[in-house]
Amino acid sequence: MTAAADQPGKENHGIMSTTGESTPPLEVENLTKRFRQGNAVIEALKDVSLTVRRGEFVAVMGASGSGKSTLLHVIAGLTRPDRGRVLIDGQDLSAMPDRRLTLFRRRHVGLVFQAFNLIPTLSAQDNVLLPILADGHDADAEQRLEGLLARLELTQRRRHRPDALSGGEQQRVAIARAIIGDPSIILADEPTGSLDSVTGQSICRLLQELCKEQGRTTVVVTHEPAVAVWAERIVVLKDGQVLTEFSTEKFRDLHELAAHYQDVVGATPATEVQP
Ligand code: ADP
Numbered sequence: 039m040t041a042a043a044d045q046p047g048k049e050n051h052g053i054m055s056t057t058g059e060s061t062p063p064l065e066v067e068n069l070t071k072r073f074r075q076g077n078a079v080i081e082a083l084k085d086v087s088l089t090v091r092r093g094e095f096v097a098v099m100g101a102s103g104s105g106k107s108t109l110l111h112v113i114a115g116l117t118r119p120d121r122g123r124v125l126i127d128g129q130d131l132s133a134m135p136d137r138r139l140t141l142f143r144r145r146h147v148g149l150v151f152q153a154f155n156l157i158p159t160l161s162a163q164d165n166v167l168l169p170i171l172a173d174g175h176d177a178d179a180e181q182r183l184e185g186l187l188a189r190l191e192l193t194q195r196r197r198h199r200p201d202a203l204s205g206g207e208q209q210r211v212a213i214a215r216a217i218i219g220d221p222s223i224i225l226a227d228e229p230t231g232s233l234d235s236v237t238g239q240s241i242c243r244l245l246q247e248l249c250k251e252q253g254r255t256t257v258v259v260t261h262e263p264a265v266a267v268w269a270e271r272i273v274v275l276k277d278g279q280v281l282t283e284f285s286t287e288k289f290r291d292l293h294e295l296a297a298h299y300q301d302v303v304g305a306t307p308a309t310e311v312q313p
Pocket residue numbers: 073074075080081082100101102103104105106107108109
């Protein structure tokens with residue numbers, strides 16, 4: 039039998055170290071990322087560090103432009119940082135050449151976006167299968183697909199193309215696509231941003247349930263307290279830096295949490311005022 043550590047791309051997946059501590063699925067160390075815009079240089083991330091435990095549900099909050107998407111893209115290996123490093127299952131992404139990084143990302147990271155990013159010409163089912171088809175045939179794939187479609191209430195919709203699905207259904211397809219390969223971590227960028235509030239809340243509940251039921255480590259970035267309240271822990275970004283972090287446990291309801299968030303980030307910019 040092959041040890042997990044011998045399988046390319048699956049090293050350390052939930053493996054206990056000699057101290058009995060599980061390797062964290064995500065460690066972010068001192069990330070800095072700059073963008074050039076004309077003559078100006080924008081520091082989108084400044085010395086950001088973050089560790090996420092296995093099975094934890096974390097929300098990264100911050101106003102528009104605070105660096106949330108940049109952080110998620112660097113964690114996902116879609117963007118290389120200028121300084122610092124990202125370890126997923128103990129593996130340093132910065133040490134990987136591009137091709138290995140692409141393969142590693144496919145196996146270890148599940149991505150969910152605001153705009154769903156489904157392939158319009160493919161059925162719901164084929165969209166879900168896409169990430170594992172690229173890796174060659176998988177004997178368990180059919181069974182995993184059936185289980186996931188049933189769990190996400192998509193079985194009746196599996197033959198439909200995205201344009202025949204509601205927004206909530208499209209996002210559930212995207213979540214199924216993110217999970218089918220059994221990644222170490224799910225990363226979601228404003229996953230409710232294109233949905234009405236009731237549907238948005240059902241997507242948050244689904245992410246929370248999957249985290250609890252399946253031990254899916256999840257990081258959601260959002261500017262909305264109504265989304266972040268579903269997480270166990272909230273990390274607040276401001277101007278590319280980690281301002282503070284706190285547990286959601288101590289808040290009785292959304293209003294208390296939203297008030298605390300406003301306190302820590304200071305005055306609300308006009309663009310962020312909720313109707
Ligand atoms: P958020 O997701 O919190 O709204 P972003 O991470 O998208 O914030 O952006 C953080 C900052 O970096 C912003 O000032 C944004 O304009 C800038 N930025 C992000 N991506 C790029 C890019 N590809 N080129 C230039 N500037 C960028």
